[in-house]
Amino acid sequence: MSEVLVLNSTYEALNVTTFQRAVKLLFAGKAEMLHGRDRMLASPTLAMRMPSIIRMLYYIRRPMQKVALTKKNVLIRDDHACQYCGTRGERLMTVDHVMPKSRGGESTWENLVCACMRCNNRKNNRSPQEANMTLLRKPRQPKYIPWIQIKRNTLPDEWGKFLFLYNVSIDERVEA
Ligand SMILES: [Zn+2]
Structure with a gap:
């Protein structure tokens, strides 16, 4: 290094x-x-x-920069950890709409989380409650990205x- x-x-x-x-x-x-x-x-x-x-x-x-809402920044905010099962990974992480887009879920910091492909597929077009999946923590707008x-x-x-x-x-x- x-x-x-x-x-x-x-x-x-x-x-x-x-x-x-x-x-x-x-x-x-x-x-x-x-x-x-x-x-x-x-x-x-x-x-x-x-x-x-x-x-x-x-x-x-x-x-001071406002943190742009991008897929990459959502993953950074969540430390590349799936917010449903806790698995971490730099690759193959997806951004999940907690309340699905098709159900009126918006693309906001509060409705987007890092999710592994498995959890994302499993959850599909359901809310976490319907899918019986719990978020590890409440997603929120980060104050800053390091x-x-x-x-x-x-x-x-x-x-x-x-x-x-x-x-x-x-x-x-x-x-x-
Ligand atoms: Zn997962």
Whole structure:
């Protein structure tokens, strides 16, 4: 893993980038290295540690964005977990209308949930009650979608203290 955590000048986590892009930012004088890896960059003209965390030297302004209602964002809100059986998966997850469209169910944050194909097929054109299926939690509009999605098992230790906001589960973030 050679991804690099980018911090704003205020030390807030901004995003995750490739080491190539991070090195460019360092050489352009736009960022400083906060933490390097043990590995060195292999280049005949420079000796430098592979960056792990860099910090921008100027402030990157990020407007608060309203979370767009998209299939992808519904899946992110639900942490790719089927809201009926709890199965998790990055692939093959569908977005289910809790109250089916054919029955007047709208496409809103409150009526859309992540569902595995099995549950979606099983539920079919029925309400959860009719199908005798219970939602794990009430779907609601998320306050925000985290910018940074990191597979928790690949998180380098040194990133931890900058990601306190992000390395909790999405459930906790949405409920907060
Ligand atoms: Zn399911």
